Amino acid sequence: MGCLVAEATFDTDLLIVGGGINGAGIARDAAGRGLSVLLVEQDDLASHTSSASTKLIHGGLRYLEYREFRLVREALIERERLWRMAPHIIWPLEFVLPQTNSPRPAWLVRLGLFLYDHLGGRQKLPATRTVALDRDPLGRGLKRGADAKAFVYSDCWVEDSRLVVLNARDAADRGATILTHTRLVDARRADAGWIATIEDHAGRREVRARVLVNAAGPWVAQVLGSVPDARRDRGVRLVKGSHIVVPRLYDGAHAFLLQNPDRRVVFAIPYEQEFTLIGTTDEAWNGAPGRAEIDQAEIDYLLETVARYFERPVTQADIAWTYSGIRPLYDDHAASASAVTRDYVLDLDAGPARAPMLSIFGGKITTYRKLAEHALQELSPYLPGAAWTAGAVLPGGDMADGDIDRFVAGLIARHPALPPSMLRRLARAYGTRTDYLLAGVRHPDDLGEDFGAGLTTREIDYLCDHEWARSAEDILYRRSKLGLHVPADAAARIDGYLRRRTPASVDQTVPTDQGIERIGG
Structure with a gap:
């Protein structure tokens, strides 16, 4: 067990703080290695960032512009792997990328899509093709522009909050304890491990753990603040992303990737049969990391995008639902919120007489399984077990x-x-x-x-x-x-x-x- 004292008595091998996709994924991976796991979540599973995504399993086409080649490749490899793991909640989705109003030349977009097709070992998803929107049914519902060319590529859709719950369910089936509505009050190093105070409706109690995993998402800095001697040389940058849901804008099962004059992109995606999901925004967030709400500027931005591309007029009164999430991105000091890396950073705070704490910064839902695998690899000097999740289906996926x-x-x-x-x-x-x-x-x-x-x-x-x-x-x-x-x-x-x-x-x-x-x- 590395530097840990073998004689010490622990209630659990891992205490994981945070019931979003990263915490649930790490709990599942660890439990499957035979480790004892306790996960605490202060609210419901996936109650914040992990249920407020654009609900895509994708490589992140636009991240190629920021030369995030490692992240895109890893995400593209994971894309079809996750589809095989959970075919009931993940399925292919075709995306139409019009060149109308595009701030990027067609040759550059096509080059990016060529890389996208070949970076990640695509197997079942179709390759990119080109269509003429003035003649193809995929163009129905769009305004006619000077350039009718569009590229069509494929990624996957995911029911994001269900992905979290299924990881937690599988972790529990393998022996993990999942406690919702339970918060970490504080934690301190003692006897080569951790003594943590947790609190639920019944009151407070202490838990002894070998390893502490800080997967608290937007609260990652607050968890670090509850540990007296925690290292704090990594920063988190909070970015708000908001979506609107409107009555269905067009026929068909395909989505659109819409390019705006400011070079940001917005998705329009079929949603719940009767609706279209529009999003996301990227706004710096300086408030508390609790539940955020869409603001008027974000509503205006998304409605302007709809008006720029679609024939059917949409007003604020048509909005059926909105949701917003705070993304806890690793602070790489990028100039704009849109340019902040979506890659993840695993920060291991440990030493010869220092019980290990692993803090998770950043990440995206597509790479959660790989992140969990990397997290357990970081902790391998202290906890045994081999990687196993790459070919293991999630609950209900064994059809x-x-x-x-x-x-x-x-x-x-x-x-x-x-x-x-x-x-x-x-x-x-x-x-x-x-x-x-x-x-x-x-x-x-x-x-x-x-x-x-x-x-x-x-x-x-x-x-x-x-x-x-x-x-x-x-x-x-x-x-x-x-x-x-x-x-x-x-x-x-x-x-x-x-x-x-x-x-x-x-x-x-x-x-x-x-x-x-x-x-x-």
């Missing part, structure tokens, strides 16, 4: 050949009395674990009360018992996006139902899924 359509067809055949639209949604959320959720269901009445949009008591119980959900907000906007579809009174009705559930069920913090792996196949 034959990763074929979600075939699985959905089988699900519909097994449950002919249930609405196919509901079954498709459940399959996309839970994959093969849908069979566990629906065990014993023969008729819609078996699912219990319907709170709207097909969200039933049976599903809510599953989310509380197996995915740490505690509130209507958890269920409607993180475990799903049904908040965009349910009636206005649904949240109050759901919270009322949750209050009526027995406290043991509501407060269960380490759900178990014994037997799920044997069901659904």
